[in-house]
Amino acid sequence: MMQKLGDFKLPAFFNYPPYFTLQPVRDTREKQIQLWKELILDYCRTQKVFLILLEEEFPLFSNPVIERSLNNEARETFLSALVSEGRAEWLDKGHRKCLILWHRIQDWADIILGFVKDNGLEDSVMTVEEIRLGIESRGTELHGMDRTILMRALKLLEHKGKVAIFKGTSADDEGVKFSV
Amino acid sequence: MRRRPGIGGLQSAAVARDQYRLLGENVAKLRTDLMKEQLATFRSQLEDFARKHKNDIRKNPTFRSQFHEMCAKVGVDPLASNKGFWAELLGIGDFYYELGVQIVEICLATRPHNGGLINLQELCNLLRQRRKSNREAVSEDDCLRAISKLKVLGNGYEVISVGKKKLVRSVPTELNKDHNQILELAQAQGFVTVDEVERRLSWTSGRAIDALDILLEEGLAMVDDGHRDRKRRYWFPCASSISSSMGADS
Numbered sequence: 568m569m570q571k572l573g574d575f576k577l578p579a580f581f582n583y584p585p586y587f588t589l590q591p592v593r594d595t596r597e598k599q600i601q602l603w604k605e606l607i608l609d610y611c612r613t614q615k616v617f618l619i620l621l622e623e624e625f626p627l628f629s630n631p632v633i634e635r636s637l638n639n640e641a642r643e644t645f646l647s648a649l650v651s652e653g654r655a656e657w658l659d660k661g662h663r664k665c666l667i668l669w670h671r672i673q674d675w676a677d678i679i680l681g682f683v684k685d686n687g688l689e690d691s692v693m694t695v696e697e698i699r700l701g702i703e704s705r706g707t708e709l710h711g712m713d714r715t716i717l718m719r720a721l722k723l724l725e726h727k728g729k730v731a732i733f734k735g736t737s738a739d740d741e742g743v744k745f746s747v
Numbered sequence: 748m749r750r751r752p753g754i755g756g757l758q759s760a761a762v763a764r765d766q767y768r769l770l771g772e773n774v775a776k777l778r779t780d781l782m783k784e785q786l787a788t789f790r791s792q793l794e795d796f797a798r799k800h801k802n803d804i805r806k807n808p809t810f811r812s813q814f815h816e817m818c819a820k821v822g823v824d825p826l827a828s829n830k831g832f833w834a835e836l837l838g839i840g841d842f843y844y845e846l847g848v849q850i851v852e853i854c855l856a857t858r859p860h861n862g863g864l865i866n867l868q869e870l871c872n873l874l875r876q877r878r879k880s881n882r883e884a885v886s887e888d889d890c891l892r893a894i895s896k897l898k899v900l901g902n903g904y905e906v907i908s909v910g911k912k913k914l915v916r917s918v919p920t921e922l923n924k925d926h927n928q929i930l931e932l933a934q935a936q937g938f939v940t941v942d943e944v945e946r947r948l949s950w951t952s953g954r955a956i957d958a959l960d961i962l963l964e965e966g967l968a969m970v971d972d973g974h975r976d977r978k979r980r981y982w983f984p985c986a987s988s989i990s991s992s993m994g995a996d997s
Contacts, residue, residue, distance in 0.1 A: 580860070584938075585969035585982045592963050598859045635973040 572626050575613055578606060587635035589644060603645040608654060612669040617713035618658075619646065619665045658715075666715060670708070675720035678708055680729065683745050692744045694735055695721070786822075793823060805842070808886030815892070846885065846893035849877055854904075854917035861984035862966030863918030864930075867891075867906065869988045870915050890915075910934055914985055920965050925958040930967075930983060937987040938971065938980040 570577045580586045580602050590596040610616065610627055619625055621642050629636040637645075646665045649655035653671060658664040670678065679698070683689060686703050693701070699717055704710040709717075721743060724730045728746070735742045803810045818824065853873050857865055871890050878885060894915060897904040905916045910931040916922075922930070928948055933939050944955040959981050962968040971980040 583982070583984075583987070584973060584980070585971040588970055588972045590969060592966065595963075595966055595969060634975065635971075 570630075570632065572610070573614070575610055578602070581606070581630055582633055584633050584635050587630070587633075587637055587641070589638075589641045600645060600648045604648050604652070604654070607645060607649065607667070608669050611667045615711060617667055617716060619667060621646070621663050621665065666713070668716070672716070672719050672723055675712070675716060676723045679720055679724060680747060682707055682709055683747050688745055689747050690745065692742055695741050695743060698743065790823065793818065806884065808884050808889060812886065812888045815888075843889070843893045843896055846874070846889060847897050849874055850890065850893055850897065850915075851904075851917075853877070854915065857984075858917065862968075863916060863920060864967050864985040865915050865917070866985055866988065867913040867915055872988070887913075912986075920967070925954065926962055929955075929958055929962065930986070933981075933983040933986045938982040940978050940980055942978070 570582060586599060586602065590599050607619075607627060611619075621639065628642055643662055646655055646657075647662070649667070650657060650665070654668050656666045656668065658666055682698075682704065688703075693703075695714065695717060698704060698709060699712055699714060700710065718741075721730055721732055725732050730746065731744045733742050733744070797804065797814070800810070800814075804814050805811075850870065853870060854863070854865060857873070867887055867890060871885065871887050874885055874890065891906060891913075894904055894906055907914050907916055907922070907927075909927060912934055914930070929939060929944060932944065932947060939959075941952060941955050941959065944950060944959070945952055948955075959968065962981070962983075963970065967985065968981045968983050971982055974980060
């Protein structure tokens with residue numbers, strides 16, 4: 568019987584106590600890390616989680632059914648493995664905040680381009696907040712996405728000459744002109 | 748008439764000996780011929796039986812197992828080759844060949860988790876899950892036969908007994924008596940502690956830790972430091988089932 572977190576199906580290893588202890592034997596640890604990396608990415612992708620704060624209770628880090636929790640070292644090890652693969656980024660030197668890139672920045676950039684084409688926005692202007700939370704983006708992956716990640720994707724596109732970012736009327740909302 | 752020990756007497760004794768020897772050989776030949784004939788009759792009766800009960804043999808694991816025993820008594824191995832009368836008649840060679848392939852696949856797929864040692868019962872369960880759509884039921888006996896055929900593939904694929912359980916080993920790891928005893932202890936709860944090993948087997952802690960370290964290195968065990976009693980547990984995936992949820996121990 569598969570355990571679930573909300574409607575997310577947890578893999579079998581999540582119920583096996585030793586997987587919550589960082590394994591000392593290298594080969595075993597590598598397999599363990601691989602399983603946890605996949606689980607974290609899958610969970611974040613389906614639940615639209617963009618940020619993990621190590622010191623807070625993240626549902627994946629504990630399993631009350633078997634009374635086990637990942638300690639800090641284990642959490643940092645698994646997230647660092649994702650960072651090494653370009654699937655996450657530390658936002659602070661102390662490694663307490665981790666941005667999860669279940670889509671890579673390049674992928675987000677492609678999704679934005681697709682969104683622009685699908686909605687005929689080739690020469691339009693939108694604010695960043697509109698992209699993230701506006702009506703047009705409803706039903707797409709862009710809706711509700713993390714602002715930091717969105718800015719990074721837009722900056723990548725700006726670098727390629729596909730968009731121009733400029734300061735908007737309000738202090739913290741920028742505008743984007745698409746020249747796709 | 749009294750035999751005289753002269754040359755003539757010796758010659759006739761030699762002739763007599765020869766004649767007895769010939770007779771003896773004939774008798775032996777007769778016996779062998781008779782046996783061969785009986786065996787041939789028995790074999791053809793077995794073939795008739797197999798033909799008549801082909802479906803039962805395919806569908807019923809218990810019947811199949813008894814059929815194998817009968818064959819073994821007559822010196823017939825239906826699995827000896829994939830071709831030939833038996834394989835063609837029963838298609839049994841294919842059945843075990845297919846099982847063997849599936850067993851290898853399951854062992855490879857579960858190796859990252861259990862280090863190459865899997866409980867026979869769990870292997871059978873996983874096999875049955877894979878073959879759900881297949882009408883032909885599979886028993887542990889079938890698994891054992893398929894595995895014994897796999898042995899010709901070389902290293903690994905051996906069935907070892909640990910206490911009352913059977914484990915299938917698909918890697919060349921050599922396990923000594925100390926390792927086996929720990930594996931046996933682990934069958935009860937799926938894990939052991941150093942204390943438990945020392946206590947139950949009357950070992951020194953050095954001996955316990957050495958053996959456990961090797962089992963860890965071989966990927967047959969994993970450590971668990973998360974219990975509230977703070978004692979390190981050594982879990983053995985081959986002693987639990989992945990397919991069912993593995994429990995809390997409290």
